[in-house]
Amino acid sequence: MARILVIAPSSGLKELFIEASLKLQQEITIEVGKGEEGLTIARKQEKNGYDVIVSHGTTAHLLYQHCRLPVVEVQTSGYDMIRTLMLLQGFPGKVGILGSNRTLQGAETIGTLLTMPLNFFPVEQEEERLPAVQQAAAQGIQAIVSDIIGQAEAASYGVHVLAIIPGQEAVMSALTEAKRLGASINRTKQQHMFLAGILSEYEDAIIAVDNKGVIRLVNKKAEALFAIKEEQAMEKPGREVHPLLQFTDMVKTQSFSIEEIHSIANQNVLVKKRLLYHNGKPIGAVAVCKEASGLKQMENRMSCFSFTPQQSRMHFPHLIATTEEMIETLETARLFSKHDTPILIYGETGTGKQSLAEAIHNESPWREGPFVVLDCTAIGEGKAEEELFGEVKGEGSNIFNLAKGGTLYLQDVGSMPLALQDRFICLLQRRHTIERIDSAQSSPRIIAAHIHDLKSEVEAGRFREELYRLLHGGVLRLPPLRKRKQDIPEFIRWFIISFNMREGKQIVGARPEVIARLQEASWPENIRQLKEMVEKLCRAATGLFIEGEEAEAAIQELFTVPEPIEIREPSKQKAEERTYKEERRQAHSLESERIGIDITGKTLEELETEIILRVLKEEKNNQSQAAKRLGINRTTLWRKIKE
DSSP, X not given: OOOEEEEESSHHHHHHHHHHHHHHTOOEXXXXXXXXXXXXXXXXXXXXXXXXXXXXXXXXHHHHHHOSSXXXXXXXXXXXXXXXXXXXXTOOSEEEEEEOHHHHTTHHHHHHHTTOOXXXXXXXXXXXXXXXXXXXXXXXXXXXEESSOOHHHHHTTTOEEEEOOOOHHHHHHHHHHHHHHHHHHHHHHHHHHHHHHHHHHOSSEEEEEETTSBEEEEOHHHHHHHTOOHHHHTTSBHHHHOGGGOOHHHHHHTOOEEEEEEEXXXXXXXXXXXXXXXXXXXXXXXXXXXXXXXXHHXXXXXXXXXXXXXXXXXXXXXXXXXXXXXXXXXHHHHXXXXXXXXXXXXXXXXXXXXXXXHHHHHHSTTXXXXXXXXXXXXXXXXHHHHHHHOBOTTSOBHHHHHTTTSEEXXXXXXXXXXXXXXXXXXXXXXXXXXXXXXXXXXXXXXXXXXXXXXXXXXXXXXXXXXXXXXXXXXXXXXXXXXXXXGGHHHHHHHHHHHHHHHHOOOOOEEOHHHHHHHHHSOOTTHHHHHHHHHHHHHHHOOSSEEOHHHHHHHHHGGGGSOOOOOSSOHHHHHHHHHHHHHHHHHHOHHHHHHHOOOOTTOOHHHHHHHHHHHHHHHTTTOHHHHHHHHTSOHHHHHHHHHO
């Protein structure tokens, strides 16, 4: 519960606070003191762990100026104004109202209702109070109604002062606000303590500075690494503690992050420096330092996690496609999702191969199962064999058991060592044997991806032909971003939306000239690079739009890199596909029927027919079961068969 200190300028106001606290069931500490006396009391008490102070009138203004704690002022209401003015009905002299614009709001209407001519003297600053009284006296005002002027201050000018005394409503409102504010402060304190505890005990050295380069945070690991004490480093410029803690160049060049290896205290340390932003503007920077020995330990630990279940968030509506080639690719992928044929996805780095694999998984009958990613570049021979292919209490191999009932995604499958490819071939062949015997066995659906056609890897002796045939069911190719530039505006839209949601900004788009410039770039790293660029432009944007002048310097960097080299010529790829297609039909027709469907050279209608016939055969011509698996009704299935 919030701890509230009340400084009541009068004993009468104290009683109102007591009544209000009982109604709100809020514990409060009440002290009576007016002006300087109230300030003295507040300064002594604020050291006792209070969250917020509540007071009224000139005393509240004084506390606000000189106390560290937040101050909630009892705001007088229209009811309080009416009660005070009622005392002056029939008063023969001129009446003035002195206070802030908030106090004066509605006072003219109240005066009209009470048939009282009123004069108004707005006061917003403390130093304006006495000059306003002097001005009122000069205009012949004989009585002033105010909540910020005392009798003693107005006496020397010969003016009567009637204080606007807050009623029960105003006191209740002030306590309610103090209770809300105190609760918010308590939550912030708890969160601060929690985060401070995490940072203090974090295994890496962390030092943070504000936008002037002054140190604001040092954790225990940083104290040990840099041989400093937190109390000695705080409030000092980072460069005085260590030359590495100089961030000026990063701020000037708007470099979002820098990673470097340095020698600190006779040991190699990976130093990651990153700018900190708020509302798109840099507010400071942080340096995270990891000792090289720690990196090695992490590498050893990570070798045990070559394959992991992941959340598959992508669905087909999330994938952007305005080009004819991409639209056709997604339509084909939807068809493949209904069948258990293995799928090969080809595409350069950053083209979205895993996103497409996730969408296929989420559209498939295996969507309730796990989506397991096996990064083939991160595994090696030896220990990895047991991790991937070791038996688990008779339940099958580790990797298939983990992905059971779901999808196994082989990322960069062409990087798998040859010895492990042999093990994988045995695993896939064993899977088919088991499924023929026990149709209830739920092995994972296989989706593999690589940056270029695996046929060339087979020819070079780097990939087993048998594994290639086992994986070569449906084939999907994702074009590089430079060949789908009309998709770029749509990508930009969704990257901006994502950035706004994450960073709390309100950017509504990019100017046409910015989009045109982005469409001119070659994008060697494809969609991933475009996303990073859009986020960089969002951080630099100062208004609602990404403007051309703000974006040009960053965009210009895109044109200083070499043009991407085509991985393989499309004509050569098609020739290889035709050759391989004939070889496969002649030499492996039986195997093809068992493992999947080759899409090379076929129209969507031909693929659809082949999939329907395959599913019907697997369901022993049970049209109801086949329609259920294909996600269509029985009438539609019957019509397609007739066609």
